[in-house]
Amino acid sequence: MRDRDEERGSRKTRISPLADPTVVIDYKNPQLLRYFLSDRGKIVPARIRNASARQQRQLSKAIKRARVLALLPYTVQ
Amino acid sequence: MPDAGVVHSIRSQRGTQREYETVLVLRSQTNKASISELIDRLKALFEKNGARLQSLDNWGLRTLAYPIRRSRQGIYLYLKFLGGSDIVREMERNLRIYDDVLRYLTVLVDDDVDPAARPSELTDELVEAASESSPDPVEVERARVEAERKAELERRAEEEAAAKAEAEAKAAAAADPESAEAAGAVASPAERKKEN
Numbered sequence: 001m002r003d004r005d006e007e008r009g010s011r012k013t014r015i016s017p018l019a020d021p022t023v024v025i026d027y028k029n030p031q032l033l034r035y036f037l038s039d040r041g042k043i044v045p046a047r048i049r050n051a052s053a054r055q056q057r058q059l060s061k062a063i064k065r066a067r068v069l070a071l072l073p074y075t076v077q
Numbered sequence: 078m079p080d081a082g083v084v085h086s087i088r089s090q091r092g093t094q095r096e097y098e099t100v101l102v103l104r105s106q107t108n109k110a111s112i113s114e115l116i117d118r119l120k121a122l123f124e125k126n127g128a129r130l131q132s133l134d135n136w137g138l139r140t141l142a143y144p145i146r147r148s149r150q151g152i153y154l155y156l157k158f159l160g161g162s163d164i165v166r167e168m169e170r171n172l173r174i175y176d177d178v179l180r181y182l183t184v185l186v187d188d189d190v191d192p193a194a195r196p197s198e199l200t201d202e203l204v205e206a207a208s209e210s211s212p213d214p215v216e217v218e219r220a221r222v223e224a225e226r227k228a229e230l231e232r233r234a235e236e237e238a239a240a241k242a243e244a245e246a247k248a249a250a251a252a253d254p255e256s257a258e259a260a261g262a263v264a265s266p267a268e269r270k271k272e273n
Contacts, residue, residue: 027184028100028155065182068180068182069100069182071139072142073142
């Protein structure tokens with residue numbers, strides 16, 4: 001189990017943009033929100049991107065607003 | 078309606094207002110004149126309803142994440158204003174009438190703002206700048222990458238040509254060692270000239 005986790009970790013080591021405390025979760029910042037979307041355009045679960053419950057709530061709201069304005073896709077074919 | 082100029086809410090009695098922000102997506106073909114006309118109309122609407130436009134920004138032409146009414150690109154306009162919920166309803170009703178407005182989204186920023194303590198940041202230059210539509214950053218980036226790739230290809234072609242010329246000169250020198258030794262310095266530039 002641990003081996004698998006490590007393997008998974010080594011494949012994709014990206015630093016969360018939320019590590020920076022000055023970052024505000026906002027629907028007007030699609031570059032930030034894109035990190036929390038899968039390549040299909042779905043919102044990625046909090047445990048995958050290590051977002052806190054509060055952050056995830058803000059994220060999902062912001063992503064949904066950004067989708068209305070076509071800043072982010074609803075789906076990616 | 079008894080009086081259209083009064084905000085009918087508990088906030089209007091306290092003398093405070095709500096702060097909203099709206100993002101508009103306009104069709105990419107919208108020209109400068111119609112953008113400034115739209116802004117003027119909105120400004121007049123705010124004034125008539127006792128609201129106030131606080132700031133205005135143009136994010137420029139952007140590629141949409143998905144096509145809206147067959148448009149693949151849109152001009153983004155951002156505005157911030159003070160007022161009540163009735164002004165939002167009235168503004169959105171007006172926006173629905175415009176064909177150029179593809180999408181709009183109004184978000185409540187602050188629900189208790191003293192209008193006197195928050196002077197409007199709006200200036201004529203800001204309005205002027207907002208009606209200008211700048212080129213799409215995505216397109217600019219794509220053009221830059223394209224230019225870089227072209228330059229890289231040209232550079233590589235040049236390098237290859239130079240290497241080829243050198244190899245040929247060397248081969249010629251090897252085939253004819255006596256003359257190369259005797260007049261190597263003279264022969265090789267002459268040969269290179271011929272190739273060119």
